[in-house]
Amino acid sequence: MLRRARTALRWLLLAGPALLLVVCGGAVLAGALAHLAGAGGAGDRVWMAAGALGAAFSLAGSFAAMLARRLGVDLIAVLALVGALAINEALAAAVIALMVATGAFLERWAERRARRDLSALFRRAPVSVRRRHGGATEVVDVAAIEPGDELLIASGEVVCVDGEVMGGLAVLDESSLTGEAVAVERGAGETVRSGASNAGPAFVLRATAGAAESTQARLARLVEQAERERPDFVRLADRFALGFLGLSLGLAGLAAAIGGAERAVAVLVVATPCPLILAAPIAFVAAQARSARRGVVIKGGTVLERLGTATTLLLDKTGTVTEGRPEVVAVLACNAVDTDAVLARCASLEQASAHVFAAPIVQRAQERSLGLEQPSEVQEEPGRGLSGRVGAHLVAVGGAEAVGFGDPRVLGAAQRAAQRDGASAVYVVSDGVPMGAVLLEDRPRRDAARTIRALRRSGIERVVIVSGDRPETAARFGRLVGADEAIGGCSPSDKVEVVRAAHGPVVMVGDGINDAAALALADVGVAMAARGASITSDAADVVLLVDRLERLGEARLVARRARRIASESVGVGMGLSIAAMGVAATGLLAPLWGALLQELIDVAVILNALRALRGGQGMARLTGERSLLAERFAAEHTAVLRDVAELQRAADGLGDEPTREQLERVGAAFVLLRDEIAPHERAEQTLLYPVLEPVLGGSDPLSPMSRAHVEIEEQTRRLGQLIGEFGEELGEDDVAELRRLLYGLVAVIELHSRQEEESYFSLIDDA
DSSP, rough: HHHHHHHHHHHHHHHHHHHHHHHHHHHHHHHHHHHHTTHHHHHHHHHHHHHHHHHHHHHHOOOHHHHHOOOOOOHHHHHHHHHHHHHHHHHHHHHHHHHHHHHHHHHHHHTTTTTOOOOOHHHSSOOOEEEEEEEEEEEGGGGGGTOOOOOEEOOTBBSOOOEEEEESSSEEEEEEHHHHOEEEEEEOOOOOOEOOOOSSSEEEESSSOOOSHHHHHHHHHHHHHHHHHHHOOTTTGGGGGGHHHHHHHHHHHHHHHHHHHHHHHHHHHTTTHHHHHHHHHHHHHHHHHHHHTTEEEEEOOHHHHHHHOOEEEEOOIIIIEEEEEEEEEEEOTTTTOOHHHHHHHHHHHTTOOTTTHHHHHHHHHHHTOOOOOEEEEEEEEEEEEEEETTEEEEEEOOOOHHHHHHHHHHHHHHHHHHHOOOOEEEEEEETTEEEEEEEEEEEEEETTHHHHHHHHHHTTOOOEHHHHHHHHHHHHHHHHHHHHHEEEEEHHHHHHHHHHHSSSSSEEEEGGGGGGGHHHHHHHEEEEEEOOHHHHHHHHHHESSOOTTHHHHHHHHHHHHHHHHHHHHHHHHHHHHHHHHHHHHOOOOOOHHHHHHHHHHHHHHHHHHGGGGGGOOOOOOBBHHHHHHHHHHHHHHHHHHHHHHHHHHHHOOOOOSOOHHHHHHHHHHHHIIIIIIIHHHHHHIIIIIIHHHHHOSSTTHHHHHHHHHHHHHHHHHHHHHHHHHHTTTOHHHHHHHHHHHHHHHHHHHHHHHHHHHTGGGGBBOOO
C-alpha cells in the first residue's frame, strides 16, 4: 500500500504542475470574468477551488519532502493557502495557488531532461545474429544463443555475446569498451567481448555465454545500479526553508495576538515562498539555455548546481584528454635508408588498407610531399599486417614478428617509445630487408591543460586521469595536462570504484561505453558526445555536443554564476517578503493587497534570475575576425612543425665528418628557417599578437612569446652566419656548433608552437 501511495505521489508531483498551472490560471481568469458579469459568488467559489487545489498540491509536496527526511518550502505555501481559505480571501488563495503552480512547473521543466531511459544501451546490441548450424547459416534471435554456438560476425557488426575466435584472426574496435582508439587483434582461441565492433573481415566466433551474461549486458546492469546509488539532491531553496518558516510563523502568531486571524493570514499570504520556489529554477533554466547555445546540454537545475560546487574532477584519457586519433610522431630508419624512403614505402602500401593507422601514415607522407606509388598484389592479414608490391619492391608492413623485422636498434627504440610515450609502431620491410618503423601516438587535446587550469581557478581541488591504458602512459598524459594523479589499467568496474572512493562532489568526464557506469554514479557525469557515444550521453548529466573539452570549463563558470544569481534572488526575495510581513503584521496590508505585493516581489526575483542568460565574466575566447585570423596561424603550424622535423633530420644526419649531402641538408634546413618559419613568426608578432592582447588582458601578456620570436630569429641568424663561414671545410668545433644550433632551434620552435596552441589557438571559438 505504501509503495502504491509513493507511486501516486510521484506521478502527482511530476505531472501535476502542468495540470495545476492550467487549472489555476483558468480559474483566476474565470473568477475575474464572473465578477465582471455580476456573479461574484460564483467567481469566489472558482477562486476558492483553485486555492484548495493549490493547497492539496503543496501538501503533497510537503509530504514528499518529509518522506525524503527534509523540510520543503511547500509547507509555507500550505499554511498561506489554508489561512487564506479559512478567512474567505478567495482571490488571494487563487493567486497564491497560481504562483505555486508556476514555480513547480518551471522547476520540473528545468529537470525534465534530467535522466533518459537507458534503452539506448540495449539498442546498440544486435537483436539477431547469423549462426552456423549443420553446414548452413541461419539468422536467429540473440536471446536464443547458447554457449558453444558458432556465430558469423560480419565486417562492421557489433559482437552480441562473449566468445572465442575460431581460426584466423579478428580485428576489433574495442573503443566503446576500453576507450582506446587503436584496433586490436584477437587470434584463434582468444576471447572477444560483446560490445566490440568487427573492424576487419568476417570471422567466426564460438559463444562462451548467452546474451544475458555478456559483457554488454553486465555493463548495462552496472549503469542501472549506479543510477540507483545516486544520492537525492536537496533543492537550493529548501536550505532556507526552516529559518523562513520559523520567522513567518513567529510573525503570524504575533500578528494574530495583536490584530486577530485576518492580520495573521495577511502575514502568511505575503510570506508565500514564491521567491524561494521561482528564483533557483529560473536562474538555472536561463543558465541551461546559455550553455546549450555553446553546445553543452545540462540535464536539469540540480545538475547545474552540483557542477558549480564540485571539487574533484576525474577524466578518462583517450578521446577526453587526448584527441582520440593516432598521428605519426617519428620515423625510424635502418640499413642506411632515408626516413623519407621508409615513410613513402609504408604509406604507398597503406593506401590499400582500412586499418586505423593507415590514414595518418598516408596523410603524413602527403604533408611531406612524398611521391606515393600505387601498390599491387596487396594481401592483408588482419592482426598481422599488409604485404604487396610497391614499384619493383615487395613490401610488408605491420607488427615486428609478423613482417620478420629483426633490426635490434629500431626494435629497441620503438619499444622504449612505447614504454615512455605510449607510442605504437608499424614496421616496414622491403625485399626481405628491414627499412625502419613509423611511430604513432595519440596527442593531448590542445585545450586540455588550459581547461584544467581554469577549472582549478574555479574551485576544483583535485584532478585525476582514469584510463584503461597502461599505467605509465596514463601517468605521462597526467603530467602533460597537469593532473594530480593518473590511474591506469582501469576496467569499467574499476572506474566505478574510483568514483566511489573520490572525496567531495565529483565530476567524471568520459566518451565511451566503458565510462557510462562511472558517469552515472558520479555527482556530475559529463559525456564527450561530438562523435556519437549515445549510450554515454544517456548515462551522463552533462553532454558536450562539440569536441572541445574547454566547454566544460565554460559550463562550470556558467553554473557557478547561476548559483550565485539564484542565491541573490532568494536573498532579495526573502528580504522583501520579510519587510512586507512586517508591514502586514501592523495591519497596514490586507491579504489581497499582500498577494498582489507578493506578485511584484516575484517579478523582481524573476528579472534578477534572468541575468543568468547574459554574459558575465567567462573564459576568454576568440570570436569573429580574431577567430579567423587565429585559425589561419593554427593551420600554418602544421607546416612549421613539418619544417621542424626537417631540422631534426638534418641534425641527426650530421656526421663527425659531414659529407656534401649532409651539408646540403643543413643548408636546406636553413632555407626553411629563413623563408618559411621566420616569416611565419614575424607575421604572428605583427598581425596576430596585437589582436590577442585585448582578449587576454593584463599588461603586456604576450611578452614571453615575443621573446621566443626574438630567440628564434637570433639563432637562425647565427646558423646562417656559420653556414656562410665554413664552406665545405668543417672542424670538430664547427660540427658541434651546427648540431647545437639545429637542436636548439628544434626545441625552441617546437616548445613555442605547443605553447601557442595551448594558450591561444585553444581559444578559437567554433560555435
